[in-house]
Amino acid sequence: MLQFPIYLDHNATTPCDPRVVEAMIPYFTNNFGNAASRNHPFGWQAEEAVDYAREQVARLIGADPKEIIFTSGATEGDNLAIKGVYEMYASKGNHIITCNIEHKAVLDTCKHIEKEGGEVTYLKVKENGLIDLAELEAAIKPTTILISIMYANNEIGTIMPMKEISAIARKHGVLVFSDATQAVGKIPVDVNKDGIDLMAFTAHKMYGPKGVGALYVRRKNPRVKVTAQIDGGGHERGMRSGTLNVPGIVGFGKACEICMNEMEEETKRVSKLRDKLQTELLKVEESYLNGDKEHKLPHVTNISFKYVEGEGLLMGFNKNIALSSGSACTSASLEPSYVLKALGLGDDLAHSSLRFGLGRFTTEEQIDYTIEQITNTVNKLRDMSPLWEMYKEGIDLNTIEWAHH
Amino acid sequence: MAYSEKVIDHYQNPKNVGTLDKSKNNVGTGLVGAPECGDVMRLQIEVDDATGIIKDAKFKTFGCGSAIASSSLATEWLKGKSMEEAVKIDNMTIVEELNLPPVKIHCSVLAEDAIKAAINDYRKKNGLEELKFEESVIH
Numbered sequence: 131m132l133q134f135p136i137y138l139d140h141n142a143t144t145p146c147d148p149r150v151v152e153a154m155i156p157y158f159t160n161n162f163g164n165a166a167s168r169n170h171p172f173g174w175q176a177e178e179a180v181d182y183a184r185e186q187v188a189r190l191i192g193a194d195p196k197e198i199i200f201t202s203g204a205t206e207g208d209n210l211a212i213k214g215v216y217e218m219y220a221s222k223g224n225h226i227i228t229c230n231i232e233h234k235a236v237l238d239t240c241k242h243i244e245k246e247g248g249e250v251t252y253l254k255v256k257e258n259g260l261i262d263l264a265e266l267e268a269a270i271k272p273t274t275i276l277i278s279i280m281y282a283n284n285e286i287g288t289i290m291p292m293k294e295i296s297a298i299a300r301k302h303g304v305l306v307f308s309d310a311t312q313a314v315g316k317i318p319v320d321v322n323k324d325g326i327d328l329m330a331f332t333a334h335k336m337y338g339p340k341g342v343g344a345l346y347v348r349r350k351n352p353r354v355k356v357t358a359q360i361d362g363g364g365h366e367r368g369m370r371s372g373t374l375n376v377p378g379i380v381g382f383g384k385a386c387e388i389c390m391n392e393m394e395e396e397t398k399r400v401s402k403l404r405d406k407l408q409t410e411l412l413k414v415e416e417s418y419l420n421g422d423k424e425h426k427l428p429h430v431t432n433i434s435f436k437y438v439e440g441e442g443l444l445m446g447f448n449k450n451i452a453l454s455s456g457s458a459c460t461s462a463s464l465e466p467s468y469v470l471k472a473l474g475l476g477d478d479l480a481h482s483s484l485r486f487g488l489g490r491f492t493t494e495e496q497i498d499y500t501i502e503q504i505t506n507t508v509n510k511l512r513d514m515s516p517l518w519e520m521y522k523e524g525i526d527l528n529t530i531e532w533a534h535h
Numbered sequence: 536m537a538y539s540e541k542v543i544d545h546y547q548n549p550k551n552v553g554t555l556d557k558s559k560n561n562v563g564t565g566l567v568g569a570p571e572c573g574d575v576m577r578l579q580i581e582v583d584d585a586t587g588i589i590k591d592a593k594f595k596t597f598g599c600g601s602a603i604a605s606s607s608l609a610t611e612w613l614k615g616k617s618m619e620e621a622v623k624i625d626n627m628t629i630v631e632e633l634n635l636p637p638v639k640i641h642c643s644v645l646a647e648d649a650i651k652a653a654i655n656d657y658r659k660k661n662g663l664e665e666l667k668f669e670e671s672v673i674h
Contacts, residue, residue, distance in 0.1 A: 440573075442602070466573065477571035514549060527570060530566075532570065
């Protein structure tokens with residue numbers, strides 16, 4: 131039996147895996163100790179649990195446990211990495227390179243750096259959502275201290291060429307930071323093979339709890355340091371003060387362990403469902419895939435249905451299917467997705483987009499239902515779309531003088 | 536954001552979706568909005584030559600649920616009205632009827648603009664002077 135609503139917005143967040151919740155529960159009640167309490171068993175027990183989780187997290191990304199700094203999530207990790215490097219390496223330079231489809235947590239942090247007197251280059255992505263490596267190399271100058279490129283994009287799921295990016299960075303002695311929120315736990319990420327110096331990620335995108343994440347900070351070749359952004363008791367090697375969220379960290383560790391053990395199987399299953407969804411929806415007339423076809427997360431797709439508006443489309447089924455749209459109308463800003471616009475999509479196609487994020491608990495039955503609902507709603511809305519009628523009459527919409535408002 | 540029941544009802548069962556023959560002299564067409572803005576409304580009225588009463592109204596809208604509901608409601612209200620009455624339909628009465636939240640007020644403005652544009656199109660076709668309207672406040 132199909133249960134409603136169906137959740138297909140796993141890029142926004144994921145449900146906690148029941149195994150994760152189970153691992154966390156004792157740390158709320160019996161094992162409630164402060165991991166920084168050095169003088170009694172409550173503290174020892176908490177510290178031991180944190181150490182174990184640190185190993186689980188580190189293992190998933192091929193890091194040493196000492197290189198894991200626990201944070202409140204990826205936004206904090208992004209802030210700590212970028213501001214922390216900017217402050218720590220001020221004597222070396224003040225230039226940061228990033229790209230225009232980064233998450234707001236990176237873009238707004240970069241804007242903050244600019245206000246502080248730093249210089250930021252925002253690389254434009256190509257039509258497929260990937261950066262141009264030659265442009266990246268050309269943007270490096272003697273004052274460049276950091277390249278900040280996301281591992282995978284949250285709206286279109288494209289995967290950046292991290293190995294190539296870090297090879298260029300290394301050649302010029304520049305550090306690489308990656309916001310890997312969408313990638314870790316979904317695809318193999320290895321900080322050493324990928325040549326990443328700092329990396330932010332979070333538990334709630336990989337079936338762990340909200341409010342806990344990690345920043346990986348390399349300790350060898352080169353040894354990287356960041357200036358703390360939260361001062362206090364000197365936790366996390368002085369880089370992030372604040373009592374550790376022990377139950378959250380335990381859950382995060384468990385979530386990482388499960389992802390590591392089950393990634394291969396899960397990817398096979400979920401990508402098959404994603405491919406089915408994508409193939410069937412692209413059979414709808416005038417539908418377009420956004421972002422690169424190949425370099426993409428296995429559970430994500432983003433499709434525009436021309437001549438229907440995204441929010442109007444969602445309304446057709448959002449009681450039963452949870453999805454998100456790049457349409458302006460879903461936000462207060464009235465501006466459509468800056469990510470889709472960065473790919474060169476016209477505002478009309480950006481307004482017409484749907485983002486699908488499948489997950490661990492998505493079933494084929496849910497996908498079949500989704501395909502049917504979306505196809506029907508698109509057809510229904512096109513029957514009442516003046517733009518569809520014009521398109522069918524062969525009128526070029528670009529020749530019409532629209533009353534912009 | 537949760538929609539009001541009336542918006543949902545108009546969205547699920549839109550009234551008067553369709554196209555009138557715009558080559559006819561007694562049909563006025565208003566096309567407002569822009570694809571880049573995420574809303575385009577086309578509203579048409581068919582006027583009874585003898586009585587001056589709007590005997591039919593149709594719409595097609597590209598936009599969110601509130602835009603579809605605003606235009607569906609507008610066509611309902613237009614039918615049976617004289618041109619003078621139709622001109623007086625105010626966007627705020629649409630807002631009230633549909634319980635639109637502040638971020639969706641522009642949908643009602645668009646519907647009001649579409650009504651006015653359709654009336655002026657009819658007037659132009661029939662050799663009447665186009666009515667001048669003050670710029671709508673919220674755009």
